[in-house]
Amino acid sequence: xxxxxxxxxxxxxxxxxxxxxxxxxxxxxxxxxxxxxxxxxxxxxxxxxxxxxxxxxxxxxxxxxxxxxxxxxxxxxxxxxxxxxxxxxxxxxxxxxxxxxxxxxxxxxxxx
Amino acid sequence: xxxxxxxxxxxxxxxxxxxxxxxxxxxxxxxxxxxxxxxxxxxxxxxxxxxxxxxxxxxxxxxxxxxxxxxxxxxxxxxxxxxxxxxxxxxxxxxxxxxxxxxxxxxxxxxxxx
Numbered sequence: 001x002x003x004x005x006x007x008x009x010x011x012x013x014x015x016x017x018x019x020x021x022x023x024x025x026x027x028x029x030x031x032x033x034x035x036x037x038x039x040x041x042x043x044x045x046x047x048x049x050x051x052x053x054x055x056x057x058x059x060x061x062x063x064x065x066x067x068x069x070x071x072x073x074x075x076x077x078x079x080x081x082x083x084x085x086x087x088x089x090x091x092x093x094x095x096x097x098x099x100x101x102x103x104x105x106x107x108x109x110x111x112x
Numbered sequence: 113x114x115x116x117x118x119x120x121x122x123x124x125x126x127x128x129x130x131x132x133x134x135x136x137x138x139x140x141x142x143x144x145x146x147x148x149x150x151x152x153x154x155x156x157x158x159x160x161x162x163x164x165x166x167x168x169x170x171x172x173x174x175x176x177x178x179x180x181x182x183x184x185x186x187x188x189x190x191x192x193x194x195x196x197x198x199x200x201x202x203x204x205x206x207x208x209x210x211x212x213x214x215x216x217x218x219x220x221x222x223x224x225x226x
Contacts, residue, residue: 004154031212043116043202043217044155089154093212100215102154 002027004092004103012109017080021106023073023090031095035064035075038087038105047075047088080110115139116218118203124224131190133221135203137183143213144186145204146170146178149220155202161186162209193225 004025013019025033032051036044048057048064050073056065061078077084090103115138125131135144146158147170157170159178167178175197177189190197201221206213 034215041220043204043219044215045217046214049214100157102156104152104154 002092002094002099002101004090004101006088006090006103006106008106009104010107010109012111013080015080015082015110015112019077019080019108021075021077021088021090021108023075023103025071025073025090025092025101027071027092027094027101029095030068030071031093033064033066033073034091034093034100035062035073036089036091038089040086044089077108080108082110082112084108085110116203116205116216118201118218118221120221121219122222124226125193126226127194128192131193131223131225133188133201133203133223135186135188135205135218137186137203137205139205139207139216140183141205141207141216142183143206143209144180145206145215146176146186146188147202147204148172148199149202150199158188158201190223193223195225197223198225199223 007022034049035047038044047062050057050066052068063076066073087105087107089105092101117136119134145160147155149155156172161167161180179187203218204215
C-alpha cells in the first residue's frame, strides 16, 4: 500500500534554531515529492516540488532533500522564526495521474 | 495568491440535511479537487474534475457528489449530511494533471454536522 510517513509528529524549537523534518514513503511508481506549509486555519501552501532526478531544492530558509533510492526526504528549516509555526505536510505523487499521497504532517512550534 | 474562494467558510448543520460547498477560481485552471482534512489523517481526495462536466471519484467519495458546469466553479454536495462528514473541506486547483501540476489550495470550509 502506498504510504507517506512523517516524523516527528510534533516539534518545539526556540526561535533562531534550525530543525529538520523527515518524510519516508513507499509510493511507487514515483513522480515527484512536495512539501507544503499549512498555517492554522489556512489552506496548505507549496514550499518545494522535487522530481526523482532532483536531490535538493531550496525556497528561502527552507531546503528539501530527496533520496529516491532510500525513499526518504527531509525538510530543513534554517534560523527559525515565529512565523514558521505551522504544520508541514509531505506529499508524494504517483506516476499514474491524479493520485497524491499526503502525509499526516509535522506540527512545528517555534517559541521565543 | 491563487484566486480561489470557498464558501461558506463555516457551516453548522443537522444530520440528514443537504449541504453544498462552493469553490470558485479566477485562474482558469482546468483541474479542480475537493479534499477533506481530519485529525489523524492526511488530506484525502473526495472528487476531482478535469474539465467542465468531467468529474471522477477519489478515495473517499461515498456520500458526496460534485458538479462543474463552468470552468470557474466546482460544487461539492452532501445529499444527506452525517456526523462522519464533520470535517474541514479544501478545494484545490491545478493547471496540469495531479502528478505534475502544482496544487493551489483554498482557505477551507469547516463543516460541523450535529
